[in-house]
Amino acid sequence: MRYILTLNERDSLVSHSIQHYVEGRVQTAFQQFMEGLNTLKLAEAIQAHPVQFKGLFLENTQQLNAADLISLFQPVLSTVGSSRRQEESRVLCYWRDWLIDIEGGECVALHLEDILIFASGLSRIPPLGYPVQPTLEFLHPASNTTK
Known part of the structure; x- marks a missing residue:
């Protein structure tokens, strides 16, 4: 059993618990997504050239001119x-x-x-x-x- 001694330690415990919960929920979906990207070696290309692929995965917030x-x-x-x-x-x-x-x-x-x-x-x-x-x-x- 672990006791919370300080406020900072409690915040750390809460944030680690939340992180574990969120990552656990999306881990299966993320693995399937990565398997799909690896089918065509796209994951490697994204890791090698992240700037070029940024526009495909993130919304373009640049104003149209x-x-x-x-x-x-x-x-x-x-x-x-x-x-x-x-x-x-x-x-x-x-x-x-x-x-x-x-x-x-x-x-x-x-x-x-x-x-x-x-x-x-x-x-x-x-x-x-x-x-x-x-x-x-x-x-x-x-x-x-x-x-």
Whole structure:
């Protein structure tokens, strides 16, 4: 039998008891998880490169910014030198300025996450990115047929 002599010793006893209880409850699940990771040697890769795998296992708390959306959406542009290309370049500048305005809080009712949700259905960019990169395509009046 053990007697508690000081408050510090009691805190230590309580914390060790809690630690033993919690680890005992999750130990089986953790072992199964590790067996699954070891199936494809993924556990070794995670241990060797923890920084690269951090985004897969932890929530991304980084705020979405205009530069993220600008680099995410790849514009599909017309031929260089065409009148359509000039219009598209001007619209791209408006698009970028608009995203920067939203980021700066000038569009109070709108957030960058709202744009991403509208375009992809997700409020965050997935850690591994999208299977197909999102694009920006331009609509031109039917009367302007030059490309």
